[in-house]
Amino acid sequence: MSLEQHRPFIEDLYRELHAAPELSLREHRTAARMAELLRELGLEVHEGVGVETAVVGVLRRGDGPTVLLRADMDGLPVTEAEQVPYRSTATDTFEGQATGVMHACGHDTHMASLQGALRILADQDDWSGTIIAVFQPAEETMDGALGMQGALRELFPAGIDVALGQHVMSGAAGHVVSAPGPVMAASDHLIVTVNGRGGHGSQPEKTIDPIVLGASMVLRLQTIVSREVAPSDRAVVTIGTFHAGTKQNIIPSSARFEVNVRSFEEPVRQRVLAAIERIVQGEAQAAGAPPATIERGERAPHTTNDPDASAAVGAAFDAAFGERHGVQQPVLGSEDFSYLPEVWGAPYVYWFYGGFDPELVAAARARGTFDVDVPSNHAPNFIPVMQPTLDTATTAMVAAARAFLA
Ligand SMILES: [Zn+2]
Ligand SMILES: [Zn+2]
Structure with a gap:
C-alpha cells in the first residue's frame, strides 16, 4: 500500500499520541503502544532495551545492509496553549511541581511518521536487508540513547550500516533540509562551586567574598567566545544560574553557578572547557x-553527519522533494541521537523537516518577524500543521531508508 492508503493510520496515531504525552523516562503507555503496533506489523519486538521504556522493532528481509531508524518519544513539562481538538490535557509532576505535559518538541510527529514509514516499507517487496526501528525514550533529558547503548550492542553484535533520524522544526511544512558535517551542537553542563570564607558583612577583611569572586569569574568567562574562539568557529558559553547568600549583612562562604557550553567541533569544545x-x-x-569545585552535569554529543551517507540521503531527498529539499544550517540545539550509532562507530544522517503553514512562514520571513510569529520547539503553541508535515516526515524516512537498503 502507498502513503495515501496509510495516511489515515498515521494521522490518527499522531492525534492519539499528541493527546497523551508522557515525560522523559515515564513513556510507559507510549512505549507499550509502539510495541503493540510493531507486533501488529509482524516485527520482532524488544522492550525494555537498556531503558525500561525503550522499544526496538526489527524487520528482517534477507541479505543486505542494516539500517537503524530512530524516533524519540518523550513529551515536555509544558502546558499546551492551543485549542486543537486533539490537544493534550495531560498533567504530571516535574521536579516536585505539578505541570501540564505536552509534545512541545513534536516527537509525536517522529513516532507517527516512523510507524507509517515501517508500514510502507513492509508493503514494498523490492528491497532486502534489515531495518532496526528504535523508539527511544528520554531525548529531552539526554538519558535515553545513552541508556540504550549496552543493550543495543548485545542485541545487534554484527553492527549497523547507517543510522537515520529526523526532527520537526519551525520551518515551512512540506520542506526538508539536510547537509553533511556538523548539524547540531554538543552541549556540556558544568556546576561551579566558588569557595570563599564567610563572615560579617561589616568586616570584609576577615572574609573571602565568593559573590565578588564569582561575579568576576562570570564576567571573565564571557571573554572565551569573544577572545579565544576563532570567529570562524562557533561556540556559546552561558551562565544560566547563580546562587549565593542568605542575608544582606552576611558574606556567604560559597557561591554556585552553572555553565552551559555549546560547540560544533571537538577541538573547540576542548578549548572552551579548558579555558573555563x-x-x-x-x-x-x-x-x-581555595580552588573552586567544578562538576560535570549532563552532556549531549555533537551531531555530525557522515559525508557519504549524507550524499546518499541528499540524492534521495532531491528525487522525492525536488525544490522542497534545502540545505540544513547547523543549529546550536543538541540531540542525543548520535549516541545510538556511536555503539558501533557507524555513520549517521540527521535532518530536519518543517511543521508550519508555508504561507505563514513565508509572510513572517518577509516581515522579518519569523522568530516572533512562528512557534519554536518547546513553546506551548508548538503544534505542527498535520499536513503536509506528516506526509513529508513519512516520505523522508522511507526515501532515506531506501537509499541504503539493497
Ligand atoms: Zn526538545
Ligand atoms: Zn526534540
Whole structure:
C-alpha cells in the first residue's frame, strides 16, 4: 500500500499520541503502544532495551545492509496553549511541581511518521536487508540513547550500516533540509562551586567574598567566545544560574553557578572547557581563595553527519522533494541521537523537516518577524500543521531508508 492508503493510520496515531504525552523516562503507555503496533506489523519486538521504556522493532528481509531508524518519544513539562481538538490535557509532576505535559518538541510527529514509514516499507517487496526501528525514550533529558547503548550492542553484535533520524522544526511544512558535517551542537553542563570564607558583612577583611569572586569569574568567562574562539568557529558559553547568600549583612562562604557550553567541533569544545577551568581557578587564586569545585552535569554529543551517507540521503531527498529539499544550517540545539550509532562507530544522517503553514512562514520571513510569529520547539503553541508535515516526515524516512537498503 502507498502513503495515501496509510495516511489515515498515521494521522490518527499522531492525534492519539499528541493527546497523551508522557515525560522523559515515564513513556510507559507510549512505549507499550509502539510495541503493540510493531507486533501488529509482524516485527520482532524488544522492550525494555537498556531503558525500561525503550522499544526496538526489527524487520528482517534477507541479505543486505542494516539500517537503524530512530524516533524519540518523550513529551515536555509544558502546558499546551492551543485549542486543537486533539490537544493534550495531560498533567504530571516535574521536579516536585505539578505541570501540564505536552509534545512541545513534536516527537509525536517522529513516532507517527516512523510507524507509517515501517508500514510502507513492509508493503514494498523490492528491497532486502534489515531495518532496526528504535523508539527511544528520554531525548529531552539526554538519558535515553545513552541508556540504550549496552543493550543495543548485545542485541545487534554484527553492527549497523547507517543510522537515520529526523526532527520537526519551525520551518515551512512540506520542506526538508539536510547537509553533511556538523548539524547540531554538543552541549556540556558544568556546576561551579566558588569557595570563599564567610563572615560579617561589616568586616570584609576577615572574609573571602565568593559573590565578588564569582561575579568576576562570570564576567571573565564571557571573554572565551569573544577572545579565544576563532570567529570562524562557533561556540556559546552561558551562565544560566547563580546562587549565593542568605542575608544582606552576611558574606556567604560559597557561591554556585552553572555553565552551559555549546560547540560544533571537538577541538573547540576542548578549548572552551579548558579555558573555563583556567579562568575559574585563576580567578580563585587571584582572590586568595581555595580552588573552586567544578562538576560535570549532563552532556549531549555533537551531531555530525557522515559525508557519504549524507550524499546518499541528499540524492534521495532531491528525487522525492525536488525544490522542497534545502540545505540544513547547523543549529546550536543538541540531540542525543548520535549516541545510538556511536555503539558501533557507524555513520549517521540527521535532518530536519518543517511543521508550519508555508504561507505563514513565508509572510513572517518577509516581515522579518519569523522568530516572533512562528512557534519554536518547546513553546506551548508548538503544534505542527498535520499536513503536509506528516506526509513529508513519512516520505523522508522511507526515501532515506531506501537509499541504503539493497
Ligand atoms: Zn526538545
Ligand atoms: Zn526534540
